[in-house]
Amino acid sequence: MTKRSLLAVTIATLGAASVQATPFLPMDARGLAMGNTGVASAQRAHAPSYNPSLLSQAEHDDDFAILIPQFGISVADEAEMYDTFVDMNDDLIPEFEALFDNAESDNFDKHIEALDQASQALYDALNGLSATDVNNVDATIANLRAKNADLQTALTTVTADINDVDNLTDQLTSDLNSVSGNPLSGRLGASAAIAFPGKRFAAAISLSGNVTFSGRAYFSPEDNNLINGYADAANGYASDAQALTTDFDTLLDGAENGDVTEAQLTAITDQAQSTSNYTSDTITTASGDISIIEDGQLSSEAEDADLNSRLELVGVAVSDLGVSFSREFSFWEKKIAIGITPKLQRVITLHYVTEADYDGDIDEQDLEDSSETFNQFNVDLGASFRFGSTNKWVFGLVGKNLISKTYETKPAEVRGAVVTTYQDGPEISLKPQYRAGLAFNGDWTTVAIDVDLTENDPIAWENPTQYAAIGAEFDVFDTLQLRAGYRTNLSVSDAEVASIGFGFSPFGLHIDIAAMANPNDVEKEAGVALETGFYF
Structure with a gap:
């Protein structure tokens, strides 16, 4: 009878289009718990991910910080494909x-x-x-x-x-038919960093990797x-x-x-x-x-019918090895920190397509055959300054991946096709991302607001993103941090995310955990993050 692979593989998980930038979405636990804010509120070891100039906004008694390891994952099912499947x-x-x-x-x-x-x-x-x-x-x-x-x-x-x-x-x-063409997307991030903050000179070394994928099912006529x-x-x-x-x-x-x-x-x-x-x-x-x-x-x-409905997956993995530098300058009697992160990038693109009646396993060789690898140089640039009577307010502005580049994906062999067939792959463009942030950094509380200044196109079939976020942290005796946040996507409706998390930081050791979800429907988007580090 009719083979079950698409009616079970795609029902268990889909032209070449132009694929654009991934969302501005670092996967650190503190930022995620606070709605993915951080352009004006990130701490020392997180500065390379959000705004390198924040290395020069540290307190005078801050020495250095180590972040290792940091993991985060999020999944978005905008059309609730999973439940239907x-x-x-x-x-x-x-x-x-x-x-x-x-x-x-x-x-x-x-x-x-x-x-x-x-x-x-x-x-x-x-x-x-x-x-x-x-x-x-x-x-x-x-x-x-x-x-x-x-x-x-x-x-x-x-x-x-x-x-x-x-x-x-x-x-x-x-x-x-109701789910044909609708996206199922996800993001996985991991990073490590060591930071040396300072007003006159600050530096950090960071290593990060982010994998973003977008898949869809296509139910053929x-x-x-x-x-x-x-x-x-x-x-x-x-x-x-x-x-x-x-x-x-x-x-x-x-x-x-x-x-x-x-x-x-x-x-x-x-x-x-x-x-x-x-x-x-x-x-x-x-x-x-x-x-x-x-x-x-x-x-x-x-x-025992042949099927030609397809599952198509597009993914991009971006690894950054960056060295951040920051310094505080005086402009018009205002102290403004400027930071830069030159970085080496490795970009791996993936394009995978399988037909309905393909019942083989996906092995490592299949993924290698479906991927392309590129190496390039890129740069992030950020600025921030303190203001207010007590200098507790911080405004930040950052541009990430300022060198735009377009990457090819391989034409994918359609697995399971009776006759060997290839489907053309899309192009993936990593474009600059711009975000502004405002934060109040008090002795016990931190409140932050971040807004994307431009719309980020999707990697493939999911919604574009232009995030606005707000988050807060309540710090109890520099030992226990309670956090909450809220983020919305200005590009589409019903794309809100609420987040919570906590940190435990005795004697300089930091352990942070965060979780987020769409408050109206958890299955539309959800994610978690975990990290450990040392602050001195």
Whole structure:
């Protein structure tokens, strides 16, 4: 029967388009807990990720800080694909597969076969009879009525099946069409840093890696035709069988009165043969033009059909090795910190495509064959200054990845395709990102606001991002930090994220944990982060 890989692989997880910059979204635990703020509020070891100039906004007694390791992960399911896929995989797909399970003795496949056998038996009983053999011959009429009764029984069972099959396939194709093209995206980040803050000179060395992916399912028109074709084909078969059994009843009533002519008998015999050899109209599928029912039975293409719906995945991994420098300057009697992070970048692009009936495993070689690696130089530049009567307020501005570059992805071999096929890959452009921040850094509390100054296009099919965020931290005796935040995406509606977290920092050791989620629906977006470090 129809192979389950897309109806279970894509239902368990999808042209070349232009793919753009990833979101401004460092994965540190403190910033994530505070709504992903940090351009004016990040602490020493986090400064390279948010704004290198903050290295010169540290307190006078700050010495150095080490951050190792830091991990974070987030997943966004904007169209709630996962729930739909799980429901289909748990309910609809097993029901659909059961229609064709050879191990079953009572299912749609077997009922179609029984209808074929009954119509064939009726034809065999008629074949070779003459009008004289039928008219007023009780034994012959009784035998033919018994064959017709068997056909009516088989027809009743198939008719009942058709309603169930029609409802099932309508719901299945409706669900698949509802999520076709919708994205499922995620982000994984890890980093480490060592920072030496200072007013006159500050520096940091940082190493970070971020993997961003976007995937989608594409439910093809050919597979839609196939799934909906079963009920349509069975309806046509049942209609022919119904006409046969009704016409045959009329003929047998005439036979009891001796009124059957040779022409009538020939016509009903031909009708019985045509029904037993019923072949449905052809439909266009991944296997070409096929008939769901052929010679009265499900065709081999219908029982074990090829599918050409696809799962497509685009990903980009960016590794940065940066050295940050910062210094405080005086402009118009205002002290402004300026920081710069020149960095080496390694960018790996990934483009992977699989067809519905591919049931192989994804191994390391598959991923290597689907990826391209690039090395380049890039730079971040930031500025910040303190203001207010007590210098507790900080304004920050940063531009990240100021050298824009476009990367190619490999044409992906479509795994599972009958004939070797390649799908062109997209281009991935890493463009500059600009963000401003405002923070109040009190003795016990920190409040921060960050806003993206430009819209960041998606990596592939997910929504673009332009974040506005607010966060707060309450510090208890420099030992326990309680944090909360809120972030919204100005580019789309219903894309809010609420976050919470805490830090534990006895004797310079820092352990930070954070979690975030869409407050209206956790499955739309959620994430966690963990880090440890030392501050001296």
